[in-house]
Amino acid sequence: MRVMNKNEKLDEMQIEKRNKIGNNCFMAMFYMLFIDIGLHGMGIKWLAYPINVLVIINVCMGYYLIRIIWAGSYLGVRSGNENSRYLIGGIIASVFMLILGIIITVFFKGEVPLFSNLGTVIIVITLFILIFLAIMALGNISRRKSDGHGE
Amino acid sequence: MINVTICLEVKHVNKNLRFKSARALKDMSQKDVAEAVGVTRQTINAIENGDYNPSIQLCIAICKVFGKTLDQIFWEDESNE
Numbered sequence: 722m723r724v725m726n727k728n729e730k731l732d733e734m735q736i737e738k739r740n741k742i743g744n745n746c747f748m749a750m751f752y753m754l755f756i757d758i759g760l761h762g763m764g765i766k767w768l769a770y771p772i773n774v775l776v777i778i779n780v781c782m783g784y785y786l787i788r789i790i791w792a793g794s795y796l797g798v799r800s801g802n803e804n805s806r807y808l809i810g811g812i813i814a815s816v817f818m819l820i821l822g823i824i825i826t827v828f829f830k831g832e833v834p835l836f837s838n839l840g841t842v843i844i845v846i847t848l849f850i851l852i853f854l855a856i857m858a859l860g861n862i863s864r865r866k867s868d869g870h871g872e
Numbered sequence: 873m874i875n876v877t878i879c880l881e882v883k884h885v886n887k888n889l890r891f892k893s894a895r896a897l898k899d900m901s902q903k904d905v906a907e908a909v910g911v912t913r914q915t916i917n918a919i920e921n922g923d924y925n926p927s928i929q930l931c932i933a934i935c936k937v938f939g940k941t942l943d944q945i946f947w948e949d950e951s952n953e
Contacts, residue, residue, distance in 0.1 A: 732911035734924050793914045798906075 730797030739794040742785060750781035771842055779849040786853055790860035808861070811854050818847040886922035890945055894938040895920075909933040 731739065754777055760767065768776060789795045822843030895905055902920070906913040909930065918924035919934075926934070931946050938945065 732915050733927055733930060734915040734918060735912065793912065798910060798912055 730799070731794060732798055735792075735794040735797070738792045739789050742788045742792060742794070746781050746785040746788070749784065750777065753777045753781065772845060775842065775845055779846075783849070783853060783856070786856055790856060790863075795857070795860050808854055808858055812851070815847045815850045815854065818843055819851070822847060888920055888922055888946070891920050891934070894940055894945055898938055900937075905934065905937060908937045 754774070757773055757777060767773065786795070822840045824840075895902070900908075902916045903913045906916045909916075910933075911930065915924065915926075919926050931942055935942055935945055
């Protein structure tokens with residue numbers, strides 16, 4: 722008898738933990754955005770407009786990812802090599818995006834302001850994505866190691 | 873004379889020892905049980921250590937793997953705590 726989620730990924734304890742962490746992170750993001758708006762209203766600008774929201778969202782996302790990996794709720798019951806393949810694909814795509822962002826920032830700066838902004842945004846996003854992928858890879862490794870020590 | 877009372881907080885250990893003994897009787901590792909019921913090893917470990925209360929479905933699945941009843945594995949009374 723198998724007791725698993727419909728998508729055959731996470732078991733019941735993992736889902737419970739993930740939901741709890743997700744709620745915490747959502748509330749954290751809400752309050753951080755709220756504080757950011759308050760600071761903006763008071764005339765304090767710690768970062769330019771699109772980047773500040775991006776940084777807050779990415780910080781919360783990173784926190785969420787670290788917490789779910791720490792709680793063992795990132796990888797499901799039947800996670801095999803597929804995750805590794807996705808990770809490698811993600812890293813390659815991110816590197817490509819990073820190069821694209823740098824090219825847009827360097828070559829289109831000054832000529833078209835929109836492109837200049839876009840390049841910065843792409844660089845910031847891809848840097849965060851690369852950090853997340855690195856965290857995921859570490860999570861995969863630690864999970865496999867811990868599975869090897871089953872009593 | 874001053875009396876000093878030291879209060880030591882004793883952590884209540886709520887391990888499911890019957891689960892562990894049933895697993896040992898079947899000569900199964902946590903990983904084997906986890907694979908048999910379709911959960912992660914960490915979940916089985918948490919149940920054994922009393923850190924997680926499984927759903928009734930999972931309890932039944934575990935009992936079927938061990939060939940025991942719910943009472944024998946999960947029921948707590950004065951003699952079985």
